[in-house]
Each structure stands twice: as structure tokens, then as C-alpha cells.
Amino acid sequence: MNKCHLVYLACTAAVVGAGLGAAPASAGHMTHVVHAGQSIQKAVDAAAPGDTVLIAPGTYRESVTVTTPGLTLRGVGRGVVIRPAAAKATKTTAKSTGGAAAKAADTCAAAGNGICVVGKKNRKLEDVTLASLTVTGFTRSGVYAVDTDRLTVRKVTALKNGVWGIAQEASVRGVFRGNTARDNGDAGLFLANTITTEQGATDTGGTLVERNRLEGNRIGVTVRRLRNLTVAENHVTGNCAGVFVVGDENKPKAGAVTVAANRIVRNNKSCPKTARLDALQGSGVVMTGTEDTLVTQNVIRDNAGKSPLSGGIVLFKSFVGTTSERNRISDNELSGNLPADLVDQETAKANTFEANSCQVSRPAGLC
Known part of the structure; x- marks a missing residue:
């Protein structure tokens, strides 16, 4: 001061x-x-x-x-x-x-x-x-x-x-830098194009979510229907899910998001199913209906659950049938995530997994 x-x-x-x-x-x-x-x-x-x-x-x-x-x-x-x-x-x-x-x-x-x-x-x-x-x-x-x-x-x-x-x-x-969001009912940090209406993803002009502590929420960070945004160097723990990047059937798609150098550990709180989303537990990073997103140099450990979205890094097939395409998952350190460190539920073949340190993937061969 x-x-x-x-x-x-x-x-x-x-x-x-x-x-x-x-x-x-x-x-x-x-x-x-x-x-x-x-x-x-x-x-x-x-x-x-x-x-x-x-x-x-x-x-x-x-x-x-x-x-x-x-x-x-x-x-x-x-x-x-x-x-x-x-x-x-x-x-x-x-x-x-x-x-x-x-x-x-x-x-x-x-x-x-x-x-x-x-x-x-x-x-x-x-x-x-x-x-x-x-x-x-x-x-x-x-x-x-x-x-x-x-x-x-x-x-x-x-x-x-x-x-x-x-x-x-x-x-x-x-x-959004150096904040603490703890024990909130939904996301600790929630960023969206619009909350109440459906429309294509909008460009944030480079919005930055950096060095925040997100703990005990339903989801640590939710990025919904946005483009051109960075989520970096955050500590995300004790939530039901760590980071969600969410798109839908509208165009342009959500994407061009960077998720980098975050520590995402033990997000094993259990949250019940909602009208929009299945029950959550043990999700590190989830991407659904996104394109051209980079997930890199994150430490993602010990996220374990039995939800359809559980795992270290999860490419989840969109509820509305929108594919995730041209996403790159590289140079992450993953261990102890269940059911697997890397989970790819997508039918699209244009997503890449490379140079990640991990032990188990679904399907096999992604590590």
C-alpha cells in the first residue's frame, strides 16, 4: 500500500x-x-x-x-x-x-x-x-x-x-489471480459465455485464471462455452472434480483453452447427480465437446472415483453427442488416478496424447 x-x-x-x-x-x-x-x-x-x-x-x-x-x-x-x-x-x-x-x-x-x-x-x-x-x-x-x-x-x-x-x-x-475459493456449492471459479441461455462459445480475449487455491467445491474451475483462456499454476484439491472445460452442440465450439502447470490432486469428494451432470468423484481434468485445447505440464495425482467422469485426464463423450477434436494432452505427470490416468471416451481420432508420464490408460496405449 x-x-x-x-x-x-x-x-x-x-x-x-x-x-x-x-x-x-x-x-x-x-x-x-x-x-x-x-x-x-x-x-x-x-x-x-x-x-x-x-x-x-x-x-x-x-x-x-x-x-x-x-x-x-x-x-x-x-x-x-x-x-x-x-x-x-x-x-x-x-x-x-x-x-x-x-x-x-x-x-x-x-x-x-x-x-x-x-x-x-x-x-x-x-x-x-x-x-x-x-x-x-x-x-x-x-x-x-x-x-x-x-x-x-x-x-x-x-x-x-x-x-x-x-x-x-x-x-x-x-x-483471476491468487484467490481462494473453498467449500462453495458448485464451482469455486466459474466462467461462461452466458449462464441462462444457449449460444456458441465466445472469445474471452485472453482471460487468465492463475495461482488460485480451489478446495472443497463441487468443481474447482469450470470453463463453459468459452475460447482463448488460460488456466495455469492453480492448486486444485479436495473437490469432486478439478477442472472442467465444457462445450455443447452450439458453434463455434468451446476450445482454444490452455490448462497448464496446475497441481490437481485428490479431488475425491463425492457429489450427487444433477439435472445437467452425472455424479462426480475423482476427476482431475475433464474435457467434453471441446476443440484445440492444450493440457500440458500438469501434476495430476490420486484422483479416484467410480463416476463415468472419474480419472486423471478424461475426454468425455458429450451428453449431446458433440465430439472433442484436435485437443492435445502432453507432458503431464500423472499417477494414482482411478480408474486410469488417461481416459479417452471419444470416437473422434483427432485428439493426441504424447510424452505424458503415466501408468494406466483407457483404452490402453495412451501412456
Whole structure:
């Protein structure tokens, strides 16, 4: 943290106005300081493009919606925790704050999300940063973003949320780095073209999912109907499944994804069947309905289960009959995965397995 931010936190009395601190930062931007008992949303509503909202340690019971470009929402030190509002607080939010921003925050809360970063279909919200926060206990997502460009989420802990830890749709050029997503109901990190409608895969412009810890979720990382994305150097353990790259019958296909240098071990939690997916246990990397995807230099160990999707690296025949083609699985280190280290259920012959260190494959001969 730079020197001016430290000064502002140390000298709260000099910057407090109407219960909220605001002080000038570099390049004409402002830093808005929020303390325990104050409203994060009120500070976000007061911020202009390029401003920073700095949150002091404490527990904040509210949902927060960001619609301002260039905004940074950052916690200070440890112990900045955002939880759902109490029932009474949720009912009175609109009256106490008023305006379009308050209504957006109410919508975010009503949908069961913690932090919402929301742009528009014809004008994506640019350059928002979320950092150094814990978001926990929300019925849907800890963090949910839609129609964003260059969203950065770093050092955020998404814990025990009902569906996704951190989720993004209809967005490009995102960076998700150094986060922890643990014990969420579905994916720790979920990235999709759209969540509620069917359409062809979209190009993310190089979205990066890097150095995150994903543990105890249904799936560690789900990449659904996307292209041009990298999942690298993540630690994925204790989930029902590690990494899913999912396509369908729409065109263009999902693909052109790189899954590289991840450590994917002991994803042996058991999860029941859902309307969309078979029961899960013991899946390392699963690809279904994808093309031109590279899975390389990963360590994938001790993922064991009896699901149709179990195994170290699994090419799974799509539920809707879409083949996976021209995928390359190379230079991975695999051991102790059951029923096999490499599993190819595809009828297409255009996928390649080369230079992998492994012991057992289905069919034989892939190692």
C-alpha cells in the first residue's frame, strides 16, 4: 500500500464526512475509506471513475454492486469480511440509500450474490479491481460479474457460498489471480459465455485464471462455452472434480483453452447427480465437446472415483453427442488416478496424447 493510503487510515478524524472518509489520491482520483459499521455501498456510490474504496478490517453485512469503471475495491490487511445482510437491513436498504445504485445493490442481494460487478451488453464495464476481501455465506455467488472488460480479482477468498465462489459471464480479458475459493456449492471459479441461455462459445480475449487455491467445491474451475483462456499454476484439491472445460452442440465450439502447470490432486469428494451432470468423484481434468485445447505440464495425482467422469485426464463423450477434436494432452505427470490416468471416451481420432508420464490408460496405449 502506498504512503498516502497509510496516512489516511492513521488520520481518520481528518477525513471523516457524513460517516465516510474521502481524500485525494494520485492523478486526481479519490480514496474513500470505509470503517466497520459504515456502508461499503455508500462509498462505492460516491466514487468516480478511477477512485479507490479502501475497506478497514471488520465484518460488513451487505451486498455491493459496482457499476463505475476503473474502480478499485480493496480490503486493508486481514479480516475484511462481507456477509449477507440481516433480513431487516435488506428490507430497508432502498429507503436508506435511494437511487439507481441502491436499486442495483438490492437486485444483487435479492439474487443471492455478495459483490456484483455489472456492465451493459453494448458497453462493458472496464478496469474494475476487487482485492483482499473475504466474501462468504451468500446463497448464490460470492462474486458475480457480467459484461466486464479487464476485471481483476485478486487475493479474494470466496467461502461457503451456495453456488459459485467467483463467477463471470459475458466478459473479456479478465484476470483471476491468487484467490481462494473453498467449500462453495458448485464451482469455486466459474466462467461462461452466458449462464441462462444457449449460444456458441465466445472469445474471452485472453482471460487468465492463475495461482488460485480451489478446495472443497463441487468443481474447482469450470470453463463453459468459452475460447482463448488460460488456466495455469492453480492448486486444485479436495473437490469432486478439478477442472472442467465444457462445450455443447452450439458453434463455434468451446476450445482454444490452455490448462497448464496446475497441481490437481485428490479431488475425491463425492457429489450427487444433477439435472445437467452425472455424479462426480475423482476427476482431475475433464474435457467434453471441446476443440484445440492444450493440457500440458500438469501434476495430476490420486484422483479416484467410480463416476463415468472419474480419472486423471478424461475426454468425455458429450451428453449431446458433440465430439472433442484436435485437443492435445502432453507432458503431464500423472499417477494414482482411478480408474486410469488417461481416459479417452471419444470416437473422434483427432485428439493426441504424447510424452505424458503415466501408468494406466483407457483404452490402453495412451501412456
